[in-house]
Amino acid sequence: MTAMQLGLIGLGKMGGNMRERIRRAGHTVIGYDRNPDLSDVSSLTELVGKLEGPRVVWVMVPAGAATQGVIDELGDLLEPGDTVVDGGNSRWTDDEKHAEELAAKGIGFVDAGVSGGVWGLQNGYALMVGGDAEHIAKVQPIFDALKPEGDAGFVHAGKVGAGHFSKMVHNGIEYAMMQAYAEGWELLEAVHSVTDVREVFRSWQEGTVIRSWLLDLAVNALDEDEHLQQLRGYAEDSGEGRWTVEAAIDNSVPLPAITASLFARFSSRQDDSPQMKMVAALRNQFGGHAVESAK
Secondary structure, eight states: OOEEEEEEEOSSSSHHHHHHHHHHHTTTOOOEEEETTTSSSHHHHHHHHSOOOSOOEESOTTHHHHHHHHHHHHHOOTTOOOEEEEEEEOOOOHHHHHHHHHTTOEEEEEEEEEEGGGHHHHOOEEEESHHHHHHOOOOOOOOHHHHSSSOEEEEEETTTHHHHHHHHHHHHHHHHHHHHHHHHHHHHHOOOOOHHHHHHHHTTTTTTTTTHHHHHHHHHHHSSTOOTTTSSOOOOOOOOHHHHHHHHHHHTOHHHHHHHHHHHHHTTOOOSSSHHHHHHHHHHHHHHHOOOOOO
């Protein structure tokens, strides 16, 4: 293995662990973060100055304006032959824009969808990347350091944008899988005949077609709080579920399960569902069904 240098921008939960995993593989990582306690350098200018050309700089900051700002600054600091990797959760359409902006300055661009969360340091990260083969080749030792051991866990998914598009679809599938486990759990909790829901979930971990890492994590959560009484039933969405549904509409691809799981998260944020008020009112109007007064 040839050791290489990497500039890494953004050292939060994911970025910080990625820096550690890459260093353990024998590479040099110079990290920058707005939090000086996490940072190896005081500025992007210093970071770029400490890297030998041709440079590879990996960006791990929030999608949107934050990523755009870093890309703009790197475009002014880097030189032709350097390569930028966006490993955050950017929308694939932004990747196409960023690649074009950097290409005008002779700088390569690779988009990398990264999955692994807080477990990535220990288990490795699944990587879906998009871009030209020549640019990806410059980053390959870093991809090899980050991915899990074995043959799986890395794919050159296609052109610029393909990495983040693939990760977006991955997250959409994740939404639907979580929703299915959640609905099954609620139904099991609702009946009197099932007296140990947690152990039912645990029994599914081996030998069933629905066993998965998400199921393992569900069992972990139930071990910590058997009936999830310490949690409020409220779930945010990262934006990738919305982008998945929008892409499905644009491409006329039916995604009923993923779409329903996204809408279920919206429902979780309503303490008193306006829709259910209308449903209750209509049931009362046509059938005389009882309604409950707002407190």
